[in-house]
Amino acid sequence: MAVRNPRTGTTPAVIHGNGLVFNASVARWFPWAWDRLFREENRQSIRLPDVTVMTCNNTDTPGAAEKSLEFLGIEHQVLGTDIPAKAWNNRIKCSLFREAAKRATTPYCMALDSFDVLVLPAIRNVVATFETFGADMVFGAEANLMPPIFERGVYELELADTTQTDTPFLNGGCWMTRTPFCVDFLTAIIEGSAFVAESTAVTTEHVKLAPISMRAELARYYHGSEQAMLRAFLPQYPSQIRLDTGSVLFQNLFGVEGPLLEDS
């Protein structure tokens, strides 16, 4: 079973329904891919001896990532299971993934969101596909800048040819990396407290534009965004980090319009 993006001609290994409830594209294509994957004839046992696959989930409910990984027989780690819901924010993921990467014995690590990610059989070729990027780390790319603080997205806009891609922005929900680089990169982020303070100030200003009833939720979300932190550090690694703006490995669905997936 393979899913093809007819625009890019690629067969991505991971489908990310980021922003599940907010977007028609996600609402259409995520269930579409789900229904195709979970057919008994697709059940397999895929071995990825060179890749540590990890996700975070602190609930009792397995997410789509765990379900699809299980279905494909792929060994994986679920991190953060003991973190109480009230203590959770997405920035914790950086620490969890770093610690897991430190323990990893494989040359590569792959991090995936839990609830809105589907892993497809094309993952069996993930190492070879990753190497085509010529980078130490590859992030998925998406159509929307989130948090939507325009000035923060300028670097990505400069990198991408927006006439050629609908997905110029970093998405922190799916990435793959060489293990040593993963540890170094996440350490730089975790220790980047100056950025956190600055980011908090910027997002606080942005949140003031929102209706009062939305401000607390927006502030909590923006301030807890690990994506904002990953983005802030991108310019420091111009040759090591690539964004998958061509949906070679990771297909982010949010905000991508028109025909997007087809059976391969």
Next chain:
Amino acid sequence: MVKPSSRDAVREDISHGYVAPVSAHARSCIDTLVDHGSLQATLQEADSGSPDRPPLDRFVYHVVLEKMSLLVNRRFHSQPSVVRGDLALAWWCSAPIMKRIHAALDVARPLTNALPDSRLTILAWSNTESLETGMLPKQLGTAGVPHRIIGEDIPSDRWTGQTKLQAIVAALAEVRSPYVAGFDACDVVLLDTPQRLVERFASEFSCRLLFGATRDALPPIPGSLEFEETMTPWEQSPYRYIDSGVWIGHTDFCREFFTAALSMWSADHEATLRTYAERWAPYMNTTIERFWREFDEPVIRKILPSYGGEVVLDTRCSLLQTLNFVRPDDLEILGKSGWRSWL
């Protein structure tokens, strides 16, 4: 910085003969601007105080603001009169575009300093909290354009598509003008005067009710979008889903239409929302039912096919422009387009 004068002041100046002669420089500015040159650059040039470049006079502002649209949709070569920054805090394009439009409106204040038009009633819905930061009441209030706020007495936790429609239907019963426009108070801005809005709707559209069209369908209930997608294939226009946050129509027809839409909010509809929420349960760890209840689009979608050409979506953004997921090169603001121009 040269400050634009109010329209009344322009009229007064003209009546006194102060600005009758138009300088060669002013004429050149007008030509440039009408060709969608940059108003801001021209203002800066005029501001530079060069002795052979006299400051723009009021007549120039008057002509410019009468002739030039602040916003051009390059995809369809249209000049929308109303813009909606739908969920402006969530979409990367919307927020900077709205900021830029506000800056442009600050320069072009006379554009909104309009006389009331007795043919049009403007309804703007908002509850008390979002009213505080509502763009439209602020703009209309500053410009002295009469409008009516509806739904302000509905607490946030009771705001649903149903209560919104109830407020619209109740307000429409009291509207006496032949035309009525409904806007989300929070994130809509007028780029033309009410007079021009009415004239454009009456002359450019043969429908009875015109809705904005957006690139994203909310809520994306499976099976509910087929009519819109059939009517407007994606290749024809990506702006193909109804945006009920911005509309204009004939008052008598709007009364009938929104009453019919409200009647569709039933136990069945609520069951559909619940079923859809459950459909997504395997993929997520939160409930979406409460969120979906805030939208009135699903019930409007149900009756759209019954009204044929009487109800139209502005899929070419001729009059109404929604910014949700807009692409950077689609829009030109004061002669500039693309994301770089928004920095």
